[in-house]
Amino acid sequence: MVRQACEKPALILLLCVGVAAAQNVRPLEEQKLLRAIYKEMVEHNTSYTTGQTTAAAEAVAKRLRDAGFPAADIHVDGAAPHKKNVVVRYRGTGVKKPLLLLAHLDVVEAKRSDWEHDPFVLREEGGYFYGRGTGDDKAQGSIWLANLIQYRKEGWKPERDLIVAWTADEEGWGKYNGVSWLLKNHRDWIDAEFCVNEGGWGEMSQGRKLMNQVQVSEKTFVTFRLEVRNPGGHSSVPVKENAIYRLARAIEKVSQLEFPAKLNDVTRGYFESMANLYDGSLRQDLMNVTRGDAAAIARVAAHSAAWNATLRTTCVTTMLDGGHAENALPQTAGVLVNCRVLPEESAASVQEALRRAVADDQVRIGYYREEPTQGPASPMREDVMAATRKVTASMWPGVPVVPIMVMGGTDGMFLRLAGIPTYGVMGLFLDRDDLRFHGSNERIGVKEFYEAQEFLYRLVKQLAQ
């Protein structure tokens, strides 16, 4: 119908421009369904410490049953009564192994007083959707559901089963983490050849789409506690040895510690793509970074904190405590140092680097939690990259697809460790200077939201057909 209209001249020309843009979204009816799902999901308070995921999981299950999915293919269960996950299997021909589509139901806490409006009410204003989880990760979670219902309506029979898992407690990776629980207790529900997850999005600047990212690896999150203990005493008779002074000297040394820059296949590909987006000396520097040029690396690292964090392991102090009374010499002083470790490096080597930097055996340096588990990078599957490039080119011609390593962590780590390669692809474009995930007044663009629906609709068809 669209094509016929475009064959006619004059007035139709305008329509065609409108129609061309509209091809990047699903039909209105599907958009409406998506919006209703999104509203419902955002309005469940699933904050990972004060909320619960079970009601949201049950709401998803209900929509699936109402859409005709057999009850036997839907599982609602989890590590605790209030921390349930929901998993559904959409049956294909079974020629190929299943594709897992993942999204987390939980969100980071949101204090009403920090927000302009209630974070647990979906609000559309000025071209944005506002609410906790609008970006992380309820957009993708809602899209998986809306698209799955649509595939079923169409009677699409993919070569792979599609498994969608909406899970608990990705944020904080606590004891109720849904992906860990599923891997341990019901691996058969989610076992797949590979997985598409959050973690890679589209980068935009002032409305211009710069790149569509595929997250292939991630840094390891590890926190150390540096602690000094002293006998203490009365503050009216101070002695030279003081836990806080000693800790302060150690902190100063941590602040000076810089880990060596290291590139891997993913980050090299990333900087090559970055070079194409810039001109002049910055472009040259970005190219030279991929060749290991030390001066270029220093300039690029200084140019952007994110680029610096892509180039090397980083450690930073985040919390501080010490002393027990106003009028007593401190007996304990401690600081947390949060490190984001390159996939090629180990947490133990970072601990050793901290030890060498601090160079004081009175300062104990231990893991704040247990020793972290480190996941491998996913192999660069050509089918995933090719499908992403194809769909990206069909929707946003000229926008490059860029493999990335993320500084944060996702549930993809558990899946990679379990042998299920995981790719973060969302097709959701965000302004790189306005990232509000985990912050107040979290928002994403309305247009970008519906485009992501279309993108993921097409991507899953490519990957599972």
Ligand SMILES: [Zn+2]
């Ligand atoms: Zn997330």
